[in-house]
Amino acid sequence: MPIDIKICGLSTPETMGAALDAGATHVGLVHFEPSPRHVPLSDASELRAQARGRAKAVLLLVNADIETTSRAIEAVKPDVIQFHGTETPEWVSLVRDQLKIEVWKALGVKDKPTLAKSDRYIGKVDRLLFDAPAKALPGGNGTSFDWSLLAEHNHKIEWGLAGGLTPDNVGDAIRQTGASLVDTSSGVESAPGIKDPAKIAAFCAAARAAQPQE
Numbered sequence: 001m002p003i004d005i006k007i008c009g010l011s012t013p014e015t016m017g018a019a020l021d022a023g024a025t026h027v028g029l030v031h032f033e034p035s036p037r038h039v040p041l042s043d044a045s046e047l048r049a050q051a052r053g054r055a056k057a058v059l060l061l062v063n064a065d066i067e068t069t070s071r072a073i074e075a076v077k078p079d080v081i082q083f084h085g086t087e088t089p090e091w092v093s094l095v096r097d098q099l100k101i102e103v104w105k106a107l108g109v110k111d112k113p114t115l116a117k118s119d120r121y122i123g124k125v126d127r128l129l130f131d132a133p134a135k136a137l138p139g140g141n142g143t144s145f146d147w148s149l150l151a152e153h154n155h156k157i158e159w160g161l162a163g164g165l166t167p168d169n170v171g172d173a174i175r176q177t178g179a180s181l182v183d184t185s186s187g188v189e190s191a192p193g194i195k196d197p198a199k200i201a202a203f204c205a206a207a208r209a210a211q212p213q214e
């Protein structure tokens with residue numbers, strides 16, 4: 001299977017075009033006002049339309065209530081909702097069942113017990129995204145965590161790796177963890193919220209070069 005590559009926090013048609021041309025399989029739209037990558041729903045809807053048929057659109061929300069979540073899904077019509085706050089297994093499962101959409105849950109990985117706790121989401125989400133622990137923002141902080149924790153973990157559902165990934169380290173990350181999806185935001189930026197098309201292309205090329213051959 002070709003590796004899945006998510007470029008997160010896209011906010012302009014130019015950088016969305018760069019991610020699509022570089023072969024990203026997933027494009028992330030952050031709808032969370034404190035983030036430098038925040039996009040209003042109207043912009044997210046246009047960027048989503050640009051990606052249609054070329055990459056899956058992932059809409060990111062943080063601790064949104066059900067009305068906000070359903071309004072965002074209605075406006076943007078993403079392929080996937082990624083919850084990046086402290087949402088419970090019960091909450092994400094409710095959204096998946098009621099709104100009939102693919103759901104991912106991001107979890108900040110500190111240590112082995114965090115990974116053990118991630119089992120609570122099994123059967124309730126379609127994919128787990130293992131990220132660095134929250135700092136100033138819940139995600140998009142450009143920091144990584146101990147990848148050996150993932151290599152040792154008994155994964156029971158689909159999962160992806162995020163947190164401090166760059167064109168320079170994504171190859172090692174894939175080889176060390178066996179991730180089938182890699183996600184980056186800060187690592188392909190020239191400043192917070194400003195995506196760099198050359199870094200996006202380099203990241204996608206490095207991820208594809210590192211994937212195991214069949």
Ligand SMILES: O=C(O)c1ccccc1NCC(=O)[C@H](O)[C@H](O)COP(=O)(O)O
Pocket residue numbers: 008009028030032035036037060062084131137138139140141142143162163164165183184185186187
């Ligand atoms: O990117 C943000 O600004 C953001 C804000 C609030 C919640 C989540 C956010 N990003 C989520 C992502 O999926 C990022 O790609 C992931 O955390 C990795 O970020 P980075 O370490 O900067 O590559």
